Amino acid sequence: MGSRYGGAFPVKDIMTLEQAPPSKAASPLSIGELAAGTVNFGADALFLDFDGTLAEIAPAPDLVQFFPGTREIIDVLSKSFSGAVAIVTGRKISEIDGHMAPLKLPIAGLYGLVHRTAAGDIVDFPVVGKELARASAELKAMVEQHPGLLLELKGQTIALHYRSRPDLGTACYEAVRTAVQGRPGLKMIEGKMVVEITPSGADKGRAVQGFLREPPFIGRRPIYAGDDVSDEDAFAVVNALGGIAIKIGPGPTAARYRANHIAELLAWLTCVSHLPSARTA
Numbered sequence: 001m002g003s004r005y006g007g008a009f010p011v012k013d014i015m016t017l018e019q020a021p022p023s024k025a026a027s028p029l030s031i032g033e034l035a036a037g038t039v040n041f042g043a044d045a046l047f048l049d050f051d052g053t054l055a056e057i058a059p060a061p062d063l064v065q066f067f068p069g070t071r072e073i074i075d076v077l078s079k080s081f082s083g084a085v086a087i088v089t090g091r092k093i094s095e096i097d098g099h100m101a102p103l104k105l106p107i108a109g110l111y112g113l114v115h116r117t118a119a120g121d122i123v124d125f126p127v128v129g130k131e132l133a134r135a136s137a138e139l140k141a142m143v144e145q146h147p148g149l150l151l152e153l154k155g156q157t158i159a160l161h162y163r164s165r166p167d168l169g170t171a172c173y174e175a176v177r178t179a180v181q182g183r184p185g186l187k188m189i190e191g192k193m194v195v196e197i198t199p200s201g202a203d204k205g206r207a208v209q210g211f212l213r214e215p216p217f218i219g220r221r222p223i224y225a226g227d228d229v230s231d232e233d234a235f236a237v238v239n240a241l242g243g244i245a246i247k248i249g250p251g252p253t254a255a256r257y258r259a260n261h262i263a264e265l266l267a268w269l270t271c272v273s274h275l276p277s278a279r280t281a
């Protein structure tokens with residue numbers, strides 16, 4: 001019987017409603033809300049980004065820091081999903097092989113430009129050679145002027161790393177933006193301490209779709225974990241297919257679940273690997 005219910009809606013509440021931000025997608029649930037038992041080894045496929053998802057971002061790309069037991073967990077999962085576990089990364093396939101050895105997983109490298117199937121076949125995306133070479137020459141000139149920057153030529157993509165010069169982040173972003181401008185065959189991808197140029201048309205979402213057309217991934221529900229802006233393309237594909245998307249760390253995302261850091265994701269993957277239906281051999 002208070003004034004709240006008896007008369008006009010209090011002015012204060014109306015103000016609050018008017019000032020409320022426009023409705024947006026529901027924020028992700030904590031990964032703790034995702035029961036490991038919802039995973040079905042016979043019907044699901046697992047896709048994992050590498051840097052910032054399985055391994056901490058290190059001062060240089062070749063200095064990778066794994067939590068203990070990471071490879072062993074992935075090994076159990078790969079067997080349990082009958083091989084339907086893939087890495088989806090901006091790195092080269094050979095680098096991931098080096099870090100994951102002795103495991104040799106299906107991998108989409110260079111944001112899906114190169115792809116190794118579960119059978120071991122390599123599938124390449126058409127290259128945009130000349131445009132990439134010109135963009136690379138422009139960035140090389142910049143790197144020569146600024147010690148600490150690292151230009152990584154990956155064949156079909158170029159990565160400008162500023163891990164050792166975070167003060168130059170904005171300058172790197174601008175240089176890459178200028179380099180892709182007027183070159184419709186190329187696009188830029190922002191990452192953590194890195195800005196990259198890749199041919200347009202390849203992204204992590206398409207990489208997931210590619211795997212889902214091949215054995216042993218065909219017909220499975222995708223589960224995808226990633227930490228970066230480039231993983232959002234995959235989250236969109238996964239959401240559209242009714243899969244499970246998991247974002248690692250802070251930041252806006254289309255993923256339905258969030259792990260606050262790598263250790264939280266690994267804890268969840270460990271629970272999945274301990275399900276009674278898991279296979280260790």
Ligand SMILES: [Mg+2]
Pocket residue numbers: 049050051052053226227228
């Ligand atoms: Mg990442």
